[in-house]
Amino acid sequence: MRCSSANLSIFRSSDPMLRILVVGGGIGGLTAAVALRADGHEVSIVEQAIQLREIGAGVQLSPNATRILIHLGYGPGLERLGVRQATVRFLRWRDDTMICEQSREKVSERFGSPYYTMYRPELIELLAASLPADVVRLGAAATNIHFDQNQRPEIELADGQLIDADLVIGADGTHSMVRSTTIGNAPARFSGMCAYRALVPIDMAPPSLATQTVHCWLGPERHVVVYPVGQGGRFVNLVCVVPDPDWPHESWTDQASADQLRDHFADWSPILRSCLDAVTDPVFRWALYDREPLATWSTQSTTLLGDACHPMLPFMAQGAAQSIEDAAALAAQLRDHDNVADALTRYQQIRIPHTAKIQRLSWTNNTVFHLHDGPDQRRRDTAWATRDNDTWLQTQEWLYKNDPKAFS
Numbered sequence: 140m141r142c143s144s145a146n147l148s149i150f151r152s153s154d155p156m157l158r159i160l161v162v163g164g165g166i167g168g169l170t171a172a173v174a175l176r177a178d179g180h181e182v183s184i185v186e187q188a189i190q191l192r193e194i195g196a197g198v199q200l201s202p203n204a205t206r207i208l209i210h211l212g213y214g215p216g217l218e219r220l221g222v223r224q225a226t227v228r229f230l231r232w233r234d235d236t237m238i239c240e241q242s243r244e245k246v247s248e249r250f251g252s253p254y255y256t257m258y259r260p261e262l263i264e265l266l267a268a269s270l271p272a273d274v275v276r277l278g279a280a281a282t283n284i285h286f287d288q289n290q291r292p293e294i295e296l297a298d299g300q301l302i303d304a305d306l307v308i309g310a311d312g313t314h315s316m317v318r319s320t321t322i323g324n325a326p327a328r329f330s331g332m333c334a335y336r337a338l339v340p341i342d343m344a345p346p347s348l349a350t351q352t353v354h355c356w357l358g359p360e361r362h363v364v365v366y367p368v369g370q371g372g373r374f375v376n377l378v379c380v381v382p383d384p385d386w387p388h389e390s391w392t393d394q395a396s397a398d399q400l401r402d403h404f405a406d407w408s409p410i411l412r413s414c415l416d417a418v419t420d421p422v423f424r425w426a427l428y429d430r431e432p433l434a435t436w437s438t439q440s441t442t443l444l445g446d447a448c449h450p451m452l453p454f455m456a457q458g459a460a461q462s463i464e465d466a467a468a469l470a471a472q473l474r475d476h477d478n479v480a481d482a483l484t485r486y487q488q489i490r491i492p493h494t495a496k497i498q499r500l501s502w503t504n505n506t507v508f509h510l511h512d513g514p515d516q517r518r519r520d521t522a523w524a525t526r527d528n529d530t531w532l533q534t535q536e537w538l539y540k541n542d543p544k545a546f547s
């Protein structure tokens with residue numbers, strides 16, 4: 140049972156085949172389904188939404204993620220739909236003074252895989268297109284999990300239907316039902332920040348932003364990341380992070396106006412402001428939460444991946460990338476262990492320390508990126524401006540070279 144369009148040769152077939160149910164058809168759940176089907180498992184996905192979709196925004200995919208997607212056969216699709224990143228530029232908030240510039244070509248070269256920015260709906264479409272239509276069951280919200288006396292899991296859907304499986308994977312995002320039902324809930328931690336996301340058609344954006352460059356303006360208590368996305372680079376994607384300590388906790392996304400967004404950056408860079416002028420209503424904003432790293436992700440026959448087990452602030456652009464790594468690591472462990480429970484134990488032993496480190500560093504960047512002008516900000520800028528690129532690349536090896544295939 141193989142996906143039609145993918146070259147899946149890095150994953151060898153395992154025997155016996157498992158019946159695996161994935162809860163959630165986001166980037167993590169879809170990648171897991173593809174990787175596990177490539178090993179011969181019978182996989183289905185239940186997704187609560189009535190269609191597979193992602194918010195209309197961008198995502199940066201670093202080499203640790205693109206390496207896996209390329210191994211799964213998505214190289215041509217990434218090249219067609221993604222924008223290869225050449226550079227990332229950190230700029231001062233008010234006047235565009237360059238703090239530092241890093242070559243993403245060198246990152247790609249050194250770590251052996253491209254750095255892309257992508258339009259999320261196109262990434263989801265690419266992943267979903269390689270799965271037969273009957274793999275994904277839409278409009279199917281999982282509401283509970285039951286276990287029989289042998290710990291065999293059974294998922295209950297909102298309409299009362301029950302689906303049993305050898306293994307259930309909770310890829311159901313930060314509010315994960317699978318997590319809270321199997322290992323208990325972990326309280327969310329609010330960063331005090333929210334992110335506005337917007338897309339601007341490329342011909343409405345300042346020409347200097349329509350390049351293969353990620354622009355990142357850093358200022359007091361806020362920052363903005365801008366990069367081109369979409370097949371042919373047809374949009375500029377903006378992620379604008381601002382403080383919002385009074386966010387209503389019961390709702391994590393909210394609609395706002397373009398004017399509200401612009402007000403936050405009234406005295407910022409003229410280039411940035413002219414890009415913000417092209418933003419139209421409605422604009423959406425996300426309250427930025429994470430959770431403390433969890434001690435365990437698994438029972439004997441269930442586990443978690445992606446935001447369900449390691450939600451993180453987006454300040455290293457690694458949430459989706461780590462869900463892709465989880466998928467590959469889980470497939471590798473199921474290949475190497477006859478016993479599901481042993482595979483799940485090894486999977487979490489490998490993944491928890493790695494993702495916990497990224498959760499912690501992403502949280503730290505909430506301070507580092509948002510320094511007020513003054514001695515700390517000047518020290519940060521000088522350190523970044525004077526660091527040797529080769530040394531910096533070496534320090535990123537743990538992140539960008541992490542390869543779940545090597546874990547087995």
Ligand SMILES: Cc1cc2nc3c(=O)[nH]c(=O)nc-3n(C[C@H](O)[C@H](O)[C@H](O)COP(=O)(O)OP(=O)(O)OC[C@H]3O[C@@H](n4cnc5c(N)ncnc54)[C@H](O)[C@@H]3O)c2cc1C
Nearest residue numbers: 163165166167187199281311312445446456457458459460
């Ligand atoms: C502002 C911002 C910018 C970001 N930028 C980047 C970036 O540049 N690079 C990067 O790698 N990451 C980035 N991230 C993080 C990234 O978006 C997430 O980590 C990633 O999308 C998580 O994928 P997932 O598949 O684990 O979960 P999700 O995308 O949340 O998918 C979960 C799926 O499960 C479904 N579901 C939920 N509950 C149920 C249920 N009970 N039954 C059935 N289905 C259910 C949902 O409908 C959804 O489809 C960013 C995040 C934010 C907020």
